[in-house]
Amino acid sequence: MNDESTQRYQTRMQKKKAVVDARIAQANESRGVLILLKGAGKGKSSSAFGTLARTLGHGYQAAVVQFIKGRRETGEYLFFRDHPALEWHIMGHGFTWETQDQAQDKAAAEAAWAVTERLLQDERYRLLILDEMSYMLKYGHLSVERVVQALQQRPKTQNVMITGRTMAQPLQAIADTISDVGDERHAFRGGVKAQAGIEY
Amino acid sequence: MNDESTQRYQTRMQKKKAVVDARIAQANESRGVLILLKGAGKGKSSSAFGTLARTLGHGYQAAVVQFIKGRRETGEYLFFRDHPALEWHIMGHGFTWETQDQAQDKAAAEAAWAVTERLLQDERYRLLILDEMSYMLKYGHLSVERVVQALQQRPKTQNVMITGRTMAQPLQAIADTISDVGDERHAFRGGVKAQAGIEY
Numbered sequence: 001m002n003d004e005s006t007q008r009y010q011t012r013m014q015k016k017k018a019v020v021d022a023r024i025a026q027a028n029e030s031r032g033v034l035i036l037l038k039g040a041g042k043g044k045s046s047s048a049f050g051t052l053a054r055t056l057g058h059g060y061q062a063a064v065v066q067f068i069k070g071r072r073e074t075g076e077y078l079f080f081r082d083h084p085a086l087e088w089h090i091m092g093h094g095f096t097w098e099t100q101d102q103a104q105d106k107a108a109a110e111a112a113w114a115v116t117e118r119l120l121q122d123e124r125y126r127l128l129i130l131d132e133m134s135y136m137l138k139y140g141h142l143s144v145e146r147v148v149q150a151l152q153q154r155p156k157t158q159n160v161m162i163t164g165r166t167m168a169q170p171l172q173a174i175a176d177t178i179s180d181v182g183d184e185r186h187a188f189r190g191g192v193k194a195q196a197g198i199e200y
Numbered sequence: 201m202n203d204e205s206t207q208r209y210q211t212r213m214q215k216k217k218a219v220v221d222a223r224i225a226q227a228n229e230s231r232g233v234l235i236l237l238k239g240a241g242k243g244k245s246s247s248a249f250g251t252l253a254r255t256l257g258h259g260y261q262a263a264v265v266q267f268i269k270g271r272r273e274t275g276e277y278l279f280f281r282d283h284p285a286l287e288w289h290i291m292g293h294g295f296t297w298e299t300q301d302q303a304q305d306k307a308a309a310e311a312a313w314a315v316t317e318r319l320l321q322d323e324r325y326r327l328l329i330l331d332e333m334s335y336m337l338k339y340g341h342l343s344v345e346r347v348v349q350a351l352q353q354r355p356k357t358q359n360v361m362i363t364g365r366t367m368a369q370p371l372q373a374i375a376d377t378i379s380d381v382g383d384e385r386h387a388f389r390g391g392v393k394a395q396a397g398i399e400y
Contacts, residue, residue: 054397
């Protein structure tokens, strides 16, 4: 590296620092947020579980409600289930395309929502993960007004993450953070089988 | 629900099941994959750490190399650091816009890559997470050819996840899965301060 490129690098980074510092100074409100992880790409539920580790790592309590029960024992469940600051509810009774029974699916959604409403009223939980909850709205198993109301009335310090491919507009309207995970490529379409530790 | 809507629901789900089953039947190769998590949206590193929990939950060994050391003690580090099947390396010495020193940044990248090369030759590690590694290529601290070669020569069962906003084209060319996490909204821009358990 010559002196000129070193100087350029330093100038570039000084500018970047000024921008970053200004942004940090502007964001000064402390409160729980609603985060939506949508889109067809890989990484939505795993992002929620990474955030769960992050929250537990700081000594907070958390809870997970899984609205679709796919496989019996996922790696994340095996890993987290014995953590003392965590409640984990596997609700639902299978992928909807496996069960093909609307009444049963709706009853399962109601049961999962009853658990969720209790958690949404308890400020001891710093983070709630509502995994695959968006499908309950897509298929009309839950009323979006009821869901929005319960989310809006939750404790001020509580963070909520909801995952699922599509997100109802009223949910998006009240969200603080929305990440849209695009599926640019997936190993599955390249012929690679779903594997323990990566897909489940 | 009347009989007609019940019937429609069942038909819809039967069609979905047929599509899902056909796709599953086609994907029958078993091997480690390279997953890239790029884009400006929230959820890339957290997705990698969720996958880490998933991999550890199935009893596999894993390793993390963090190429940019931001905060000293993140929630994920506090949470995972004592796990017996995990190696965690916090390399780098700060955000580049804080250090503003190119020679020091390059030396830190080299040291992190030396650790990574060792891990990429060791089949005991089922999953490697190279967190924020893409910046090393963006700023020219590492050679992309060297990175690509080491990734291609890794053990067949090893999964690798790389996170970062931008991804060099040669990395994208050899990836099995690419998720592009779009930043549709972020609480930070809404004035909410970064908080323990969510951002770090």
